Amino acid sequence: MSSANLSLHFLTIAEVATAMRVSKMTVYRLVKAHAIAAVRVGRSFRVPEDAVSDYIRRSTEPAIADEDETTPD
Template sequence: MARDFRSIEFLTIDEVASMLRVSKMTVYRRVHSGELPSVHFGRSFRIPAVALEAYFPTENEPPEPSEEPDSQ
C-alpha cells in the first residue's frame, strides 16, 4: 500500500507565513487547532500545498458558514 508522495508539495511554517503575510505563530495556532491540516515530522510541521489551497475558497465558491454562536 505504498503511496507516491513525490507529486505532493509540502510547505514549511515559514513559507506559509510568508505567503499569507502573517506571523509564524498565527500559522502554528491554525495547525495546532486542526484548522490547517499538516504533517508532523519530528519537531517540524509541513503543510501540503493542496491543504493551503483548500483553506481558502475560490472566487466562485461561497465561504463556509461560521460555527460561531449567535450573539443576541
C-alpha cells in the same frame, strides 16, 4: 497507492506564513486548531500546498453587493 498521492508539495510553516502574510505563530495556531492540515516530521511541521489553498477557499466569503450600487438611479 497511486503516484499522484506521492507527488505532494509540502511547505514549511515559514513559507505558509510568508504566502499568507501572517506570522508563523498564526500558522502554528491554525495547525493546532486543525484549520490547516499538517504533517509532523520530527519536531517540525510540513503543510501540503493544497491544504493552504483549501483553507483560503473555506475562509473566503463571497462579496455581497451593496443594494444601492446594484440599483440604477
